[in-house]
Amino acid sequence: MASEQTYIFDPESSAELARLINQDRLVTAAMGGPLAGLPPLPKKAQVLDLACGPGGWVLDAAFERQDCEIAGVDISSAMIEYANARARTQQRSNASFGIMNITQPLDFTEHSFDLVNARFLMGVLRREVWPTFIAECLRILRPGGILRLTEGDDSGITSSLALETLNTLGIQALWQAGYGFSPNGRTFGMSSGLLGLLQNAGYQDVSLKATAMNNSAHTDGWADLYHDHRIMLTQFKPLLIQPGLITDEEFDRLYQQALVEMHADDFVAVGHLTSVWGRCPL
Ligand SMILES: C[S@@+](CC[C@H](N)C(=O)[O-])C[C@H]1O[C@@H](n2cnc3c(N)ncnc32)[C@H](O)[C@@H]1O
Known part of the structure; x- marks a missing residue:
């Protein structure tokens, strides 16, 4: 497996940490809770x-x-x-956190977990690393345990022309850089790619669950979506400029325009996520 850092953003950045807090709030609520849509966990389950x-x-x-x-x-x-500090202040003694590089063999013994969950790994794992990663997840699952992977096939659909232009370039940039499973870079291609990978790896009962999110103007999610995009687009800038997809000036113009358009009274933003899950054979 690869050993270099492959996340598209700086994982130590405080701006990225703040963005992920906003994004988590939006996504877990839209999915109906952290464990919604899954078969019930056994008592005293081990979850990762x-x-x-x-x-x-x-x-x-x-x-x-x-x-x-x-x-x-x-x-x-x-x-x-940050996660450990939150667990301490919430006195959540059944939650624990540790540092691990998931592009390396996972540092857990086989058959350790009843549920392995992961969300938004599209920009973490290059496409060639996924089969080994999914096999590693199978190794650490108990028989009957579940792997659930939640990803987007695009960056959402909005009424902002500037945001749509930047999001389309973002999809192309990531595809060219080796992320996602789309055959031509039109989408991230995650749901179809993961479905095939789980089936090929020997998971059983492989299934999909879709989540739709409305983060338009005047919804509860708008502010989190706005702050997520404000930070994410800034972080995306070098990824678009470096392969020559846009100039510095054009990016700045579209970025400012996108922020204005997101404040419009009639701004519409719809997001779609797909959870792909499968069971470790008994
Ligand atoms: C898009 S965020 C998703 C965070 C979280 N799953 C969520 O849904 O809120 C990607 C996360 O992957 C982490 N990351 C990046 N490269 C990694 C690696 N090689 N091993 C483990 N984590 C990594 C980053 O630090 C970041 O927290």
């Missing part, structure tokens, strides 16, 4: 969240299932320090 970021999903799952042990790992010491 890979690339857990600031730990929101782990803490929500630990609150919901206080009989279970929920662990999160991430490469970023900033994320893990």
